[in-house]
Amino acid sequence: MAEDTYSHKMVKTNHRRCRTKFTEEQLKILINTFNQKPYPGYATKQKLALEINTEESRIQIWFQNRRARHGFQKRPEAETLESSQSQGQDQPGVEFPSREARRCRTTYSASQLHTLIKAFMKNPYPGIDSREELAKEIGVPESRVQIWFQNRRSRLLLQRKREPVASLEQEEQGKIPEGLQGAEDTQNGTNFTSDSHFSEARTW
Amino acid sequence: MAEDTYSHKMVKTNHRRCRTKFTEEQLKILINTFNQKPYPGYATKQKLALEINTEESRIQIWFQNRRARHGFQKRPEAETLESSQSQGQDQPGVEFPSREARRCRTTYSASQLHTLIKAFMKNPYPGIDSREELAKEIGVPESRVQIWFQNRRSRLLLQRKREPVASLEQEEQGKIPEGLQGAEDTQNGTNFTSDSHFSEARTW
DNA sequence: GCGTAATCTAATCAACA
């Protein structure tokens, strides 16, 4: 049992969240609301959450999936220019909040960020248990923790395509001059049949 | 016991590098060199590497450990003002490089960075095998991959203490107003006895 | 204004019927 040769509490809590099971009753209400406004604001979702006794984040997910799978009238703005809603976009004077207000922006303190980043480094893809634990530790709802991790990963992956050309070359990169770079490890040849998984065929 | 519930090739290659065993012969040479200059430059280390047939990075480590454990004469610059070396620091005209030249700076291409970052997100603490694999994949010596990961983690952990005060407060931060933040998850109470590991007693 | 939390889509994973 030489696996898990870690001293850390490698509890490996990487389960995903339990699949929520909606009752007929709940679904009826959800669908009904969806047909009225497929892009509900925070208030609406909160109300729904209370009404059908479910976390607001689950409702959020449900709406996302619903939108993605069952086509609906149209996007809320730039509609098919049909019914109501004053499509004039920038109708001056009244400031029409075509979109319902969203959830208030969460602000994280330094120590909260500390904890989050530390956890991120341990595992950028925390399971539901880790997230719950983190949430409790820093005192925010778990859904916010999840969102934070998503955004964080996004930002990190952004740097991948950042730092662009610097000047004007992007030719080959698997061809280091050879003789300086690859002139290492010529003894102790632990060649270990490298079954390189995740090759993934770059196509640059 | 339900650990490692991953579909990914969780080969768990988190072993550390094999402990290098130096022979008497090698040690003699190392110690000898150390006594002459405890802070060897790249050229010296490279030469040593060739001489005792060992990776340069291992020599680097050996010198670090040696310096940390066995006291030695002094720091290389601002010496005990003894022998040669023209200590005049800024002796105009000749530009004396008191320190021996270091290793040439490695520049990573965009695709190399892509691969590295991707790997970083999968696991910020890759074992020797993963690093070797990465090294082969992007065509740099493994030691450089290791260094890259170190620096990367460092930069990430930096942001922890970044974004400081914004204006002028740093009082309590474990005291969210309560009543807005923690007002979630009141159903589906999976309380799961939270044995919060890594508490680590902040002392701010 | 900037930084970044919130939101969204498209795709995929995966549990459950």
Added chain:
DNA sequence: TGTTGATTAGCACATTACGC
């Protein structure tokens, strides 16, 4: 196996908008 909740990246930087 299809349905559907959960999760993820965001492919020359996903988009939007809010707080400080």
Added chain:
DNA sequence: GCGTAATCTAATCAACG
């Protein structure tokens, strides 16, 4: 000049004798 590789210290982990 900035960005970031390279380097360093202090501490800790861990294999091996």
Added chain:
DNA sequence: CGTTGATTAGCCCATTACGC
């Protein structure tokens, strides 16, 4: 159970110094 190679963070931003 000490020795010593390997690894890690870097406690108001580890330090240094190159390449572009």
